[in-house]
Amino acid sequence: MHISTRQSGDATIVDVVGDIDLYNSPEVRKILLESLKEKRAPRVIMNLKGVKYIDSSGVASLVEGLKVSRTLNSRFILFGLSTAAREVLELSRLIKVFEVYANEEEALAAGV
């Protein structure tokens, strides 16, 4: 898995490529919490286009990001969900809890 961040206006975009599972979900969690808590990004947008697989530990990292963002009054947004990632969030009954957009343009335009 490869994870990196970039800025677009006030938004921090987190690009993830690869599987998010027990092995690498701690790194996803670390980057998310760093962006939200330390850098105080008002919007953290996760690009999941390159994520073909995510397990419950990956979902837990996303949930933690969401909860922290709510505490800090920032936004936590997802876009580019693969079929597999969407299925896992549906099975976890979490798909409606997240703010989800089809692509980066829509995610960036949301709530500006």
Add this chain to the structure above:
Amino acid sequence: MDYSLKLELSSHPQLMGVVRSAVERFVSDVGFDQADARAIVLALDEALTNVIRHAYDNRYDRPIAVTLRRLEPANAVNGASGIEFIVEDHGMSADPAKLRGRPLEEVRPGGLGVHLICEIMDSFRYEPSATGNKMILRKLRGQKPSTGG
């Protein structure tokens, strides 16, 4: 006839990707469609994650055995073929309460693994033994859909 594949691995999370690839191929060969195969792979991955995190307390050098078995219609319920996974470890016994999953109304990280296994598979059985734990996961073709909404 039934056939099976036994994988013996150490409890290192980096191996999960390798196991997922093998299991996806096995499950597809049995005849499950892509959506079912993705879900079944996730269920087994969650069972292995539980072993690493709970039975072995995140120790990455312990043994896990996974047997993948194709069930012929004659040996499966309702004449449907299917698959059975047997996951065996030598770790600490699981708390049966934690193997029932948790209510999903509360949005919080963690505790989703068992819920996903039960949601995806037709049956999930846990058997403690003198030497460790055994989990038996079973899914037949044409039974409940793996993915809901």
